[in-house]
């Protein structure tokens with residue numbers, strides 16, 4: 125049996141190259157007008173079957189019989205068959221396949237069908253005059269056979285009918301029909317029936333819609349799973365409500381994602397409000413919101429799945445939005461995708477060419493009379509040869525998704541450690557540096573070793589090398605991160621919680637979290653005035669930090685007023701454009717040295733190997 129299977133795979137392998145070769149032939153045949161256009165939509169739901177036979181009389185005879193119940197497509201040999209199957213795969217319910225044909229015979233076609241994901245579901249009945257061939261063809265995936273010369277028309281029709289029914293049932297059984305929580309279709313069933321929906325409504329303009337929650341896990345964490353389930357059910361109810369009025373279908377695609385396929389809708393806000401309606405009284409966490417991506421299509425320009433990919437892209441474009449919103453797919457999303465694709469493509473070269481530059485933004489201790497540099501944050505910047513300076517806000521989330529972030533962060537972490545050493549050696553100053561740790565890095569089992577090695581290699585004290593972990597990474601996977609951070613702190617590293625206030629740490633959570641400083645999210649500083657809500661928030665955070673015994677770092681300080689308000693409220697450390705932008709390492713070294721009254725001899729300065737235009741690009 126194994127040998128048999130191996131042989132089969134060999135056949136399949138050689139089929140691939142053969143199919144490639146077919147493309148040219150196909151183009152020829154189209155040019156010569158050899159492909160008959162038998163493709164007419166029928167408004168009723170007539171299934172489509174294909175007859176593949178090199179003998180014209182056989183084709184005609186079967187066609188006559190099948191014509192009563194089915195739309196029939198014909199192919200005159202194996203190559204023609206594969207071409208036409210490719211064209212019509214979505215509406216083909218069955219193939220009647222002659223085994224004996226010149227060039228590519230029925231077995232070859234069977235092999236090619238089984239090797240292809242999209243074709244595999246189409247049942248095949250083989251037509252043969254040889255008894256032995258029946259067994260072999262059944263082994264190769266045919267569902268039934270018809271002996272030549274052909275039986276009575278009734279028998280042929282009955283066998284075709286039964287095979288189609290069986291195949292459809294199997295496809296549906298494979299896809300357990302309904303999602304047990306929401307009662308909507310499961311995704312497999314949805315795709316199966318989506319194709320059929322298209323076939324039945326060939327001229328309908330449709331919308332592919334993807335609905336997804338921001339941070340749904342928060343609901344489960346804050347209110348428990350039962351409550352989360354209730355929300356998911358309410359959304360499904362909202363979707364059902366829409367489906368009462370509009371033709372279409374929907375599924376729960378996965379945990380908190382729904383796919384909805386309906387006839388075109390004019391007012392997406394109203395659609396969204398309707399879906400949201402049942403939920404708003406339940407859900408009190410303002411940041412957990414539904415977002416919706418839409419791809420509207422008049423002409424079925426893309427495959428069913430392809431249209432949902434685009435809707436998903438539109439939905440993803442809202443990832444950073446904190447309010448409920450929708451987006452319709454546009455070409456600039458496509459352009460953005462292309463831009464991202466280019467960044468991904470250029471990553472390797474950028475690392476090699478050292479296009480990534482690490483800048484340092486000083487943090488100032490403001491507890492004394494005069495602000496003094498207490499440390500600095502390493503911030504990556506990409507000077508791209510084509511796009512100029514690309515902000516980390518653009519590429520960090522992209523690299524996080526694509527698994528490249530680790531390499532980039534390793535690069536920054538090593539550079540930063542070497543930099544602290546260099547400042548010590550060249551200027552005689554110690555400026556501890558903090559590096560950003562991506563939420564993805566936390567899963568790296570060797571992260572602790574990496575930091576330990578890099579610090580040892582540069583003969584630094586772990587106190588001189590700090591880590592910033594964004595608050596939402598803590599809340600996304602608290603167990604994992606608590607463990608990693610505890611191991612790092614055991615080695616003497618200090619860990620700062622970045623963007624504090626943007627995530628959703630509960631007070632209870634905070635007391636469990638190992639951390640050495642709270643970095644207040646910039647948003648609070650941005651709108652800081654004496655009597656503002658933000659001011660009360662800042663005071664509250666400072667109290668919490670006091671309670672935890674850690675300092676508060678305020679970032680994004682841009683003017684004098686903010687600085688004084690923070691200082692008066694008891695904030696110890698600040699960082700922001702008011703004091704300094706992120707700057708080149710040598711500038712920072714000099715700044716720190718000057719502050720400490722250390723004289724620098726010019727020949728000690730290690731001028732960065734940067735061209736002037738690069739430096740300019742960094743500060744645009």
Ligand code: C2E
Nearest residue numbers: 503504515516517520536560561562680681682700701702
């Ligand atoms: P972050 O860690 O919260 O960094 C602070 C961001 O605020 C930096 O933006 C900084 O340039 C900017 N900033 C500093 N002072 C001010 C100010 O006064 N006003 C305003 N409006 N902005 C200010 P940047 O460099 O664009 O970095 C954005 C984010 O990208 C960072 O946020 C961090 O999360 C991430 N990031 C930066 N470098 C790295 C890195 O090497 N690795 C990883 N994983 N993430 C990084």
Ligand code: MG
Nearest residue numbers: 501560592622
């Ligand atoms: Mg940071």
Ligand code: MG
Nearest residue numbers: 622623643679
């Ligand atoms: Mg931050």
